Amino acid sequence: MTQRRTASGRRPILVWLAIVLVLVLAIALAAVVFIIGPQQQLRQQAQATVEARQAEVERLYATGVAFQNAGDCDKAAESLTQVISKEPRYKDAQTRLAEARACKQAAEATATAQAIAMAQATVEAQTTATADARALAQAGAATATAVAEASAARVTAEAATAIEAAYQRGLGYYNLERWTEAEAAFEEVFDADPTYKDVQTRLAEVETRMEEIKLLTPTPGAELMTVTPYPTYTPYPTYTPLASVGTGTQIALEWLGVKDDQVGPSNTAVDPDGKPDGVYRLTVGQPGTITAITLRRTDVYGNQGGSWWDTVPETVAWIIGVIDVKSGSKLNRRDGSIYIPVQAPLQLDLYVSEDPPTGFRYGDHYIVIVMYADGSGLGAVTSIK
DSSP: OHHHHHHHHHHHHHHHHHHHHHHHHHHHHHHIIIIIHHHHHHHHHHHHHHHHHHHHHHHHHHHHHHHHHHTOHHHHHHHHHHHHHHOTTSTTHHHHHHHHHHHHHHHHHHHHHHHHHHHHHHHHHHHHHHHHHHHHHHHOHHHHHHHHHHHHHHHHHHHHHHHHHHHHHHHHHHHTTOHHHHHHHHHHHHHHOTTSTTHHHHHHHHHHHHHHHHHTSOOTTOOOOOSSSOTTOOOSTTOOOOOOBTTTBOEEEEEEEEESOOOOSSSSOOSOOSSOEEEEEEEEOOOEEEEEEEEEEEOTTOOEEEEEEESOTTSSSEEOEEEETTTOOBOOOTTSOOOEEESSOEEEEEEEOOOTTTOSOTTOEEEEEEEETTSOEEEEEEEOO
């Protein structure tokens, strides 16, 4: 009798212990679901936001530097101001902004000084013209010839200054790839002096670039591209038609995926940055010396847009790391440029940093342009599948 009472007295204690254990487990599960999980998600979202903000700051900084190098102080100051508003201590943005503002003030002061000088020059010219007229009347034909030569010399000096200014303006727009403005500036130089420096070469290059863009613009009713490489793309007048490497083909491009790390996200970052790169395999068969490679994101028609990379350190495009597949050697110089002799079909792996926020997406199309030292070029496209 006593034993049964003891057993029945223990059962309520066990039941209460079981209930307490269930409640503890339920509270722990609720903490994981409603507290720890959302906090982890918020941390991931915050990290993504920071990375996107950093990429935007880098883009604005690169744009500001490009405008500053081109002498466009207003736009340089605008871009650098946006950089500082997002990240006040980013690189040397504060110093560059101060330089851009100083450049702007100097330009305004120069413009004012030029206006004053022009007015003074006008008065002096009128005075000189009056004096020249009097001298011409007094000294006769010989004096008239001397006066005319002096006037011509003044005009020539002013014209030379104007030509150089237009040439420098054209170079600035050329480096920014603003082809229409560059063409207008170089044509101004050409009209004044067709033999001035390398203006004919520069003008031909600008016209070639503009023709390239025109060729890539689809015509109404054009069908979507369904083959790779893009068979009708002709980026340069000396463009070699595409065929198959080893059997007459001159170029091919293949997407290999995101892997390894060879370059960083800038126009001269030829060293790894700790993040995996997008990799394309380029096969070329045309003999000669490759001096530049450009890779651009396109739509299905081949229209260029969005991200682009190249091996030209003078542009703002991010660098392409060029690796010889056979030897594994990196072929870029320290400034990112290349000079690659080709005697037989050659395979190169192209490494490019991922461009946030879009990255490398399924279905994206990319076009590669390979330029040779003789001015000829090859082009091909591929897509991420």
